[in-house]
Amino acid sequence: MNDLYLIYRNLTRNKLRMFLNSTAIVIAFMLFGVLFSLKDAFEAGVELTADNRLVVVNKINFTQPLPMAHVNKIRALEGVKDVSWANWFGAYYQDPQKQLVAFAVDPQSWLQVYDELVVTDEAKQAWFNERQGLLVGKRMADLKGWKVGDRIPISSSIFSQADGSHTWDFVVSGIFTTKEAQIDTNYFMLHYKYFIETQTFGSDWFGWAVLTTDDPSLNEVVAKRIDDTFANSPAETETTSEKQFNKAFIEQIGSIGLIITSVVTAAFFTILLIVGNSMALAVRERTSEIAVMKTLGFQAARVFRMILSESIMLAVIGGFQGLLIAWFIVNGASRDPSLQNILPNLVLGSNTAVLAFAYMIALGVLTGFFPAWRAMKLNTIDALNRR
Numbered sequence: 001m002n003d004l005y006l007i008y009r010n011l012t013r014n015k016l017r018m019f020l021n022s023t024a025i026v027i028a029f030m031l032f033g034v035l036f037s038l039k040d041a042f043e044a045g046v047e048l049t050a051d052n053r054l055v056v057v058n059k060i061n062f063t064q065p066l067p068m069a070h071v072n073k074i075r076a077l078e079g080v081k082d083v084s085w086a087n088w089f090g091a092y093y094q095d096p097q098k099q100l101v102a103f104a105v106d107p108q109s110w111l112q113v114y115d116e117l118v119v120t121d122e123a124k125q126a127w128f129n130e131r132q133g134l135l136v137g138k139r140m141a142d143l144k145g146w147k148v149g150d151r152i153p154i155s156s157s158i159f160s161q162a163d164g165s166h167t168w169d170f171v172v173s174g175i176f177t178t179k180e181a182q183i184d185t186n187y188f189m190l191h192y193k194y195f196i197e198t199q200t201f202g203s204d205w206f207g208w209a210v211l212t213t214d215d216p217s218l219n220e221v222v223a224k225r226i227d228d229t230f231a232n233s234p235a236e237t238e239t240t241s242e243k244q245f246n247k248a249f250i251e252q253i254g255s256i257g258l259i260i261t262s263v264v265t266a267a268f269f270t271i272l273l274i275v276g277n278s279m280a281l282a283v284r285e286r287t288s289e290i291a292v293m294k295t296l297g298f299q300a301a302r303v304f305r306m307i308l309s310e311s312i313m314l315a316v317i318g319g320f321q322g323l324l325i326a327w328f329i330v331n332g333a334s335r336d337p338s339l340q341n342i343l344p345n346l347v348l349g350s351n352t353a354v355l356a357f358a359y360m361i362a363l364g365v366l367t368g369f370f371p372a373w374r375a376m377k378l379n380t381i382d383a384l385n386r387r
Contacts, residue, residue, distance in 0.1 A: 003302070007310050010286070017282070018314070021275050025318030025363070026325065028271045029356055033326025035260045036352045041343040043247075051216040052081070053113065054223055055245040056209040059236040065205035066235050073229060074209060079222040083211040084109035087192060090158035093144065100140070101187035102154070104195035107135070113210050116179045123148070123174025131194045133173030137185030141175045148172050154190075159199040168198065182345060210242070268363065276367040279311050283371040294378070304376035311368020312361060319360035323353065 012018055056074065058064035065087075075083045084106050091102035107128050111117060119127075119135065126148075127133045134154075136146055146152060155167045170190060178185060192206070213222045223239035230237045240248070293303060327348045334346040 029322025312364030
């Protein structure tokens with residue numbers, strides 16, 4: 001009779017207890033898989049931004065514009081490699097309730113700053129030459145069914161044209177992808193000049209500037225140099241790395257990482273108490289049996305390994321079931337078109353799966369170590385006398 005068979009028999013001897021413990025573990029790892037997938041989806045792309053890219057916004061508020069004169073002054077500063085600018089368009093297509101991510105940009109300088117965008121030479125030239133041209137991300141093009149050459153009426157929930165219309169006519173000049181598959185492409189870009197010349201307010205202003213430095217080591221120096229340049233001006237600036245800017249933007253809806261970590265920690269602490277208490281009870285009930293096993297020649301270390309393995313097996317079986325359920329939930333949710341707009345990178349990734357497996361082992365060790373230690377140190381004579 002091998003140890004694995006004994007572990008299995010001991011684990012399943014009280015089927016109700018095993019079911020309840022497994023259910024608790026399944027729920028915990030289901031929550032873990034779903035919540036950490038959400039966390040990764042919110043943070044996707046943040047770590048993939050260029051190390052030498054900075055964002056310049058109005059010091060008062062991100063929504064406050066900056067004067068166009070700032071661009072040339074930034075470009076002239078030492079340490080600045082390339083600079084571009086953009087404005088939020090507030091776009092929607094047909095349905096005002098379904099907002100689209102759209103930026104009015106300067107095409108040439110934007111592609112210099114964002115060199116991770118993959119655009120064919122033909123599409124690039126078509127976009128440069130077409131005043132009403134759109135450069136559309138592949139994910140958005142796939143979701144909307146847009147193709148190169150399509151004429152698309154896009155409306156703005158913020159801006160209006162001189163004739164009072166909120167709708168602009170565009171043509172799809174090209175479709176872009178990215179060098180990194182994790183970077184979201186569910187957005188499009190339009191010509192800043194076309195946008196600014198036709199709308200009724202905000203001329204000679206832009207939303208934010210994006211620039212690259214000659215070297216990432218110069219980021220802090222360049223950021224300070226920019227902010228010092230516009231200090232005490234009517235439009236003071238705040239310059240940060242793009243990575244910091246994106247993180248701050250995400251945290252406007254709350255610290256996603258902290259919230260998810262708190263929920264998962266609370267769940268695992270509860271499971272630790274439940275399963276740990278259950279394992280301790282199971283070992284106490286088998287005190288006499290463990291004493292008999294030792295009498296029959298089972299070494300103390302072998303008994304320790306068996307009890308600990310029982311706990312780890314319970315955690316791994318329940319954990320994998322919970323993670324599998326989480327995968328089905330995340331996979332199903334990622335197919336929802338409305339969620340695709342918000343969380344295009346929603347997926348249960350390998351990093352989450354590996355971390356979950358580490359937690360399974362940790363849970364098994366923590367809940368099984370002390371009962372296994374107690375069984376290993378059990379005095380055979382005293383245990384048999386108490387029988």
